Amino acid sequence: MGNSVRNIYGSPAISRRHAFGLASGLLLAASGGTRLAIAQSGPEPEPCPRNIGTHNMMVVGVRSAFLSHLPMFEGLCADKIHFETEHRFQVILEATFSEPRTKRDITESYKKDRLQHPDTRMYTLHPKDEFALAEIFLSPNPGKLRRTFRAQVFRGHLERNPNDLILPDIIVQIKRVIFKQEFNPKDNRPAQLEYILFGTPDELFLAHHIVAPGDFDQILPVKIADQKLSDADLSQGLRIIVPGRPNTSSSRLQKDQDSTAQLLSINGEPRNVTLQPALELYFEESELSIPPSFSCDTQEERNAGFCG
Numbered sequence: 001m002g003n004s005v006r007n008i009y010g011s012p013a014i015s016r017r018h019a020f021g022l023a024s025g026l027l028l029a030a031s032g033g034t035r036l037a038i039a040q041s042g043p044e045p046e047p048c049p050r051n052i053g054t055h056n057m058m059v060v061g062v063r064s065a066f067l068s069h070l071p072m073f074e075g076l077c078a079d080k081i082h083f084e085t086e087h088r089f090q091v092i093l094e095a096t097f098s099e100p101r102t103k104r105d106i107t108e109s110y111k112k113d114r115l116q117h118p119d120t121r122m123y124t125l126h127p128k129d130e131f132a133l134a135e136i137f138l139s140p141n142p143g144k145l146r147r148t149f150r151a152q153v154f155r156g157h158l159e160r161n162p163n164d165l166i167l168p169d170i171i172v173q174i175k176r177v178i179f180k181q182e183f184n185p186k187d188n189r190p191a192q193l194e195y196i197l198f199g200t201p202d203e204l205f206l207a208h209h210i211v212a213p214g215d216f217d218q219i220l221p222v223k224i225a226d227q228k229l230s231d232a233d234l235s236q237g238l239r240i241i242v243p244g245r246p247n248t249s250s251s252r253l254q255k256d257q258d259s260t261a262q263l264l265s266i267n268g269e270p271r272n273v274t275l276q277p278a279l280e281l282y283f284e285e286s287e288l289s290i291p292p293s294f295s296c297d298t299q300e301e302r303n304a305g306f307c308g
Helices: 016-029 033-040 107-116 298-303
Strands: 053-055 057-060 065-069 089-098 125-128 147-154 165-180 194-201 201-206 217-225 240-244 257-265 268-278 282-283
Touching: 065 107, 089 107, 089 194, 107 165, 125 165, 165 194, 240 268, 282 298
Parallel strands: none
Antiparallel strands: 057 065, 057 125, 065 089, 089 165, 125 147, 147 165, 194 201, 194 240, 201 217, 217 268, 217 282, 240 257, 257 268
8 A cells, every 4th residue: 555645736726526516517518509608718727637725624533633635536637647636635634723813722622522422423624725735745845844724623524414613713733644645547446445544542543545436435433452552553544454355335344343354564564453343434435436426326325324
């Protein structure tokens, strides 16, 4: 599993849903005279790949706050080596939240809200700043990595209903980058189920390793029987392989499905572990299709109960 990203910067900002809507509108324009005239009088086409945008993220954790970028694939650039969307990354961060004016740490406000709403599985974050996601872990100037941005936090999925705005204006302070990977059109999905393990020693999570179009996004809490991982172990996302389990959404790990797996340390040496998954906090696959869809198009999505 690569933990690498190619060097990419610059291009106009456009958000996830707006990007898809704009592309669909241009396709419709090509089939109608009036609409075609409007499209022809619009702005110049964006560079490919796009980089700057609004990068919505899932928020998980009570011991600490972790952010997982909501990725997409869309289509290929003419160079055939980049997906065109600015969301062509899987990124997991550990962060804190502060009040913009006083700089007071208000991460506890999110944690308290989560504890008060145990039946709400999804919390999401919407950046108010637009930027290239790679600014967080790549910079043409050493020491100039992006470490803060302004945002809002929602109880529920901010792109679906119902949702509630709980932190309307915060500064996100990035503590560390747990995992980062730019999708490569040449990569093939692993045959066996793979996850990224992250969290704190007493609160662990699995994020499905996303590789190619048609993949799925999933985050779920997990316990690992008879194992104690340190903060140092978890400083970077560890790779989990579930042997003999197909890498499909219907075969994904779910609550009460204890499974034997292999934990790969930083040096790649496998360790056999027993995973004890809890109820998943997020599941999505239609948005990872080409073209992406923002509807619950699959039975697995409808069964998961996240359709808003």
